[in-house]
Amino acid sequence: xxxxxxxxxxxxxxxxxxxxxxxxxxxxxxxxxxxxxxxxxxxxxxxxxxxxxxxxxxxxxxxxxxxxxxxxxxxxxxxxxxxxxxxxxxxxxxxxxxxxxxxxxxxxxxxxxxxxxxxxxxxxxxxxxxxxxxxxxxxxxxxxxxxxxxxxxxxxxxxxxxxxxxxxxxxxxxxxx
Amino acid sequence: xxxxxxxxxxxxxxxxxxxxxxxxxxxxxxxxxxxxxxxxxxxxxxxxxxxxxxxxxxxxxxxxxxxxxxxxxxxxxxxxxxxxxxxxxxxxxxxxxxxxxxxxxxxxxxxxxxxxxxxxxxxxxxxxxxxxxxxxxxxxxxxxxxxxxxxxxxxxxxxxxxxxxxxxxxxxxxxxxxxxxxxxxxxxxxxxxxxxxxxxxxxxxxxxxxxxxxxxxxxxxxxxxxxxxxxxxxxxxxxxxxxxxxxxxxxxxxxxxxxxxxxxxxxxxxxxxxxxxxxxxxxxxxxxxxxxxxxxxxxxxxxxxxxxxxxxxxxxxxxxxxxxxxxxxxxxxxxxxxxxxxxxxxxxxxxxxxxxxxxxxxxxxxxxxxxxxxxxxxxxxxxxxxxxxxxxxxxxxxxxxxxxxxxxxxxxxxxxxxxxxxxxxxxxxxxxxxxxxxxxxxxxxxxxxxxxxxx
Numbered sequence: 001x002x003x004x005x006x007x008x009x010x011x012x013x014x015x016x017x018x019x020x021x022x023x024x025x026x027x028x029x030x031x032x033x034x035x036x037x038x039x040x041x042x043x044x045x046x047x048x049x050x051x052x053x054x055x056x057x058x059x060x061x062x063x064x065x066x067x068x069x070x071x072x073x074x075x076x077x078x079x080x081x082x083x084x085x086x087x088x089x090x091x092x093x094x095x096x097x098x099x100x101x102x103x104x105x106x107x108x109x110x111x112x113x114x115x116x117x118x119x120x121x122x123x124x125x126x127x128x129x130x131x132x133x134x135x136x137x138x139x140x141x142x143x144x145x146x147x148x149x150x151x152x153x154x155x156x157x158x159x160x161x162x163x164x165x166x167x168x169x170x171x172x173x174x175x176x177x
Numbered sequence: 178x179x180x181x182x183x184x185x186x187x188x189x190x191x192x193x194x195x196x197x198x199x200x201x202x203x204x205x206x207x208x209x210x211x212x213x214x215x216x217x218x219x220x221x222x223x224x225x226x227x228x229x230x231x232x233x234x235x236x237x238x239x240x241x242x243x244x245x246x247x248x249x250x251x252x253x254x255x256x257x258x259x260x261x262x263x264x265x266x267x268x269x270x271x272x273x274x275x276x277x278x279x280x281x282x283x284x285x286x287x288x289x290x291x292x293x294x295x296x297x298x299x300x301x302x303x304x305x306x307x308x309x310x311x312x313x314x315x316x317x318x319x320x321x322x323x324x325x326x327x328x329x330x331x332x333x334x335x336x337x338x339x340x341x342x343x344x345x346x347x348x349x350x351x352x353x354x355x356x357x358x359x360x361x362x363x364x365x366x367x368x369x370x371x372x373x374x375x376x377x378x379x380x381x382x383x384x385x386x387x388x389x390x391x392x393x394x395x396x397x398x399x400x401x402x403x404x405x406x407x408x409x410x411x412x413x414x415x416x417x418x419x420x421x422x423x424x425x426x427x428x429x430x431x432x433x434x435x436x437x438x439x440x441x442x443x444x445x446x447x448x449x450x451x452x453x454x455x456x457x458x459x460x461x462x463x464x465x466x467x468x469x470x471x472x473x474x475x476x477x478x479x480x481x482x483x484x485x486x487x488x489x490x491x492x493x494x495x496x497x498x499x500x501x502x503x504x505x506x507x508x509x510x511x512x513x514x515x516x517x518x519x520x521x522x523x524x525x526x527x528x529x530x531x532x533x534x535x536x537x538x539x540x541x542x543x544x545x546x547x548x549x550x551x552x553x554x555x556x557x558x559x560x561x562x563x564x565x566x567x568x569x570x571x572x573x574x575x576x577x578x579x580x581x582x583x584x585x586x587x588x589x590x591x592x593x594x595x596x597x598x599x600x601x602x603x604x605x606x607x608x609x610x611x612x613x614x615x616x617x618x619x620x621x622x623x624x625x626x627x628x629x630x631x632x
Contacts, residue, residue: 016625023631038194039358039617040390042624046632048387055395063403073319074330082327089331096331099414102406103336103343109403110347114354117396121389124381131384137365139385140358142194142617 006129006177007032007149008160009136010169015041018144021167022047025146028163032149036130036139058116059109066108070101129177147175187281187619190463194617201609201616202366204459209606212458217602223595230588231306239309241585247571248564248580253307255560256590258436260300260597261341261415262556265408265437266444267293268348271355272404275397281472283615284464288455288604289448290352295600296447297345299593304337306589333417340414347407351400357383357393358614412440419563426506426567429494435487439556442480442526445473446552451601453546455610464611467540474539477552481530484559488527506567514579515566522562525555 012018015037022035026049035044074097078084083091118124130136130147139145146169148160157174164172192200234241244251267289274282308314317338319328328335361383364376383389413433420432449470456465495507511519529551538544565580604610617623 014625015623016627019625019627020631023627035387036385037387037390038198038362038385039614039623040394041387041618043627044387045391047627050388050391053392053395055392055399059399059403077319077327078330082325084329086329086331093331099336099410100330100339102410103339103414106347106403106407107343110350110400113396113399113403114350117354117392118381120392121386123383123389124378126377126382128382128384136384140362140365140383141198 004176005150005157006132006175007147007151007155008157008164009130009133009145009147009173009175010164011135011171012144012146012168013170015144017168018146019044019047021146021164021169024167025148028154030148030152030154032152032155034147036136036145036147038140038142038144053120055113055116055120058119059113062112062116063105063109065112067101067105069108070104071097074100129175132177133173133175135171135173186621187284187466187468188464188616189466192463192620194620197616197620198362198366198613200461201464201611201613202362204461204605205363205607205609206366210458213602213606216598220595220598220602223592224599225592225595226588227302227592227596230585230592231302234306234585234589235311239307241583243581243583243586245578245580247576247578248568250564250568251580252561252582252586252590253303255557255564256593257300257303257307258415258560259443259557260296260303260593261344262412262436262440262443262560263447264293264296264300264344264348264444265412265440266448267291267296268344268351268404268408269441269444270448271351272401272408275401276405280619281469283619284466284469284611285448285452285473286615287352287355287608287612288451288610289444290348290355291601291604291608291610292447292451293348293444294345294352295597295604296444297341297348298600299597301341301345302593302596303589333414333421336414337418340411344407344411347400347404351404354393354397354400355612355615356608357381358385359609359612361385362613363609409437412436424567425500425502426510426563429491431487431490431494435484438480438483438487439526439559442477442484442530443553443556445477445480446549446556449473449477449545449549450553453542453549455605459605459610461611464616467542470542470545471536471539474533474545477549478530478533481526481533481552485527485530488523502572506570509570510562510566513566514569515562518558518562519566522555522558525551526559529555 010021012021018035018037019041022044025033026047033048035041035048037044071094075092078093078097079091085091089096135143136145146164148155148164150157154160161172188197190196242251242253267286270282270289271286275286305311305314308317316326317328317335357380360376360380364373364380367373367376413436416432416436419427420429422428452465452470452473456462492507492511495503498504510516529548532538532544532548538548569580570577
């Protein structure tokens with residue numbers, strides 16, 4: 001196993017073949033493998049044995065953070081730094097401040113969902129070994145792929161090629177780094 | 178990106194995954210058609226008119242408009258509310274229909290969202306220039322400054338700055354999130370190095386990985402969940418610009434839901450106005466089918482009826498309140514100097530949508546196109562009626578006046594259409610106007626169901 005190799009790429013005919021194959025790769029015990037589909041195929045997460053994404057917690061923190069910043073900003077401005085009585089209302093008119101608090105909560109949540117997704121997916125990654133494969137260009141069109149990295153403890157170039165072909169993989173290709 | 182496999186066929190023409198890519202990406206990759214060039218030329222000229230009008234306005238001041246003493250808010254604010262309202266359909270389609278698992282939205286959400294973003298851009302121009310001294314517009318934002326002065330957070334006008342600004346930002350984030358996989362498709366299909374590079378940067382190295390799709394879909398869901406209350410709040414907050422004042426005709430509690438219904442009503446009309454020529458010119462009839470248009474017509478019928486109800490309820494409350502000022506404003510609205518505008522509004526917003534009870538009209542493309550334009554006109558007049566007719570009869574009869582727009586009022590409005598269509602036509606040429614990845618996911622064979630022993 002030379003360090004020049006990134007891993008193997010195998011093409012599957014249909015989303016159904018891909019999903020069946022993903023179940024077999026998962027059951028074989030591979031960890032560092034991935035499926036590539038032009039659209040999100042439902043059920044693939046279970047077929048690959050993926051855990052639930054933690055993005056929801058990131059968004060929760062972002063949304064609460066946004067709301068807190070919103071209320072604190074208005075409290076600080078209206079009671080500490082620039083206390084002016086307007087139409088006889090209390091300096092800390094929290095009811096009126098709820099609206100900006102709410103929209104800043106949405107902003108905090110939205111920013112953290114996009115940035116959190118980028119972080120979890122390690123995006124942007126402009127250069128990736130898989131882009132060395134010519135056929136991989138079709139992953140965003142109508143081809144379905146499984147890639148297995150050579151970093152995986154079970155990886156053995158010869159045996160893994162045979163395994164991928166036994167579960168229905170076509171055009172199996174060694175992807176270089 | 179829909180839940181289970183849809184039972185009905187949403188996309189016609191027996192499409193495969195490959196043909197979907199070919200057809201939609203083909204719109205971006207084809208040579209410029211004459212129709213596009215002609216449309217772009219006209220739009221660009223109108224956008225130029227907008228620039229000239231803004232430049233003259235900044236130079237000379239808001240005196241070039243037809244504003245007078247009782248009517249201090251004229252076309253600029255009418256146009257602002259009109260454009261913000263248009264935007265609402267895009268977010269409704271992309272977020273609310275997504276949460277309700279309405280798979281048919283996939284054919285129209287991309288360009289409806291683009292419409293939102295461009296409409297909100299046009300909207301933001303108007304309050305920006307309406308402040309008069311444009312170079313002081315930064316006073317609207319809570320920025321520490323040398324005057325040690327802060328904005329007033331109890332004012333609905335400031336809520337509006339935040340609401341519309343954040344609405345624009347979140348719509349843009351949502352739109353871009355949806356675009357990432359499609360930009361990767363364009364990157365992988367690009368023939369030239371420059372295109373490959375630009376789409377490569379924009380698609381952030383997307384490699385269609387299922388580990389990515391998992392987080393991506395959750396992010397999309399979160400954005401939809403956050404945008405849903407946001408879209409309902411934005412026009413409610415815009416309505417508080419009026420409702421929190423003490424002016425009869427503005428000071429009503431029905432305004433927030435009434436404005437939101439009106440916004441969705443006008444926005445869907447604009448989506449239909451844009452969708453019909455676009456699907457025809459680019460041959461996308463299999464993707465945006467008559468069924469799609471018919472469903473939008475049904476939403477127009479629903480929201481149009483809500484708007485009609487709100488008009489009636491305003492009159493009822495004016496009578497029931499026994500407040501003579503309130504009663505005067507509404508009688509004057511329907512029978513006073515602006516009666517012509519009021520009845521245009523009623524004809525376009527109350528009568529027009531009721532025609533959509535008939536399936537023959539809902540499925541007739543020409544009728545849909547014409548009626549959608551009527552709705553657009555009616556909704557512009559609604560804002561004009563609310564603003565001008567409530568203001569022009571002041572509490573003191575000696576200050577009563579009649580507001581007439583000048584050339585520059587009209588040129589700013591027409592120019593904003595130029596900006597809108599310039600951006601929209603550029604969007605058609607550089608970005609897939611229908612979501613490629615989402616359409617693939619609603620094809621009948623998209624989601625396999627494994628047997629128990631295969632799981």
